[in-house]
Amino acid sequence: MSTYEAVRLVAAREIRVKLRDKAFIWSTVVFLLIAGAATVLPSLFDGGSSSVAVAPGPAATALADAGLDVRTVADDAAAERLVRDGDVDAAVVAGPRVLALDDAPSDVVNALSARPPVDLLDPNAVDPTLAFLVPYAFAFVFFITSLTFGLQIAQSVTEEKQTRIVEILVAAVPVRVLLAGKVVGGAILAFGQIALIAVVAYVGASIAGAPNAVLSALGPAIGWFLPFFVVGFVMLAALWAAVGALVSRQEDIAGASTPVQMVVMLPFFAVVFLQDNPTAMTLMSYLPVSSPTAMPVRLFTGDAAGWEPVLSLVILALTAVAMVFVGARVYQGSLLRTSGRTGIAAAWRDREAARLAD
16 A cells, blocks of 8 residues: 555554543543633623722712612723723713723613713723633643643553554554554544634633624634644654653653653743743744744734744744654654663664664
């Protein structure tokens, strides 16, 4: 069979095995529930009635009668200042007009008999809760998915070595085809899972009544996250496969995979804790280990120009090609070594293994 057919056969095998795995199915369900809850629940627990600032008068009485949290102020300027500072949800000023930051407060409007117009002081403002959840969600999804699927790839490779099945597989297909099939199969499964999570998150935000400005920012951010995720996952998957090939026992995977785990873990914490630092986020959006999460976050917050994700993705793709080459070389040089753990240098120098791979 051709190389393409062989890769497709190995990838299909990996996908079938994983789709029958109850742990994979339940983890996907849990991720979808978390994505839906993270977008819907904040609006449900947003806390009842709106707080509103208003000068003494009939409007204040009507708002109080409607059960709203009324804060009496001296004048309209003071009311507007409270809205801008985030101390109240809305203000009623002369006109009457309703002032709000980024979304029209329906309960305030309905409490006034005249149905006044609503002026949004900052229509593009992002809710503070959502501003934290979106970066955390991007970082968490890439971190946990890369770690979970990566470990599964490594465990699959080690299990085949430990049971000597790899010798049968290598007799049927070249080593490089076996590696490509595992990476492609894992990438398809991971992409499918991430795509489902992205759809659920976007639909959940729509159901929760997120402002149009938020949805218009969230859509492109998710759209760019998908290709960044795929390229970043392929980059890491080849390294995970190499880790699995370096050891001959499942018990040794944890020690051998520590460097790759750090490559996945450090960007997660960096994006979560440095999301308010524009300089750090700009730098991380071009570093291949962190760009799959940092760049979509900058797109969501509106801090990235239109050309930046393209340049960042090109840098990530070039790095992925280099890492796939490195991972493939180590994988080829250690896959058939079944007597203990193989050193990276020894696997890299194994020309005979590279010859057999062809």
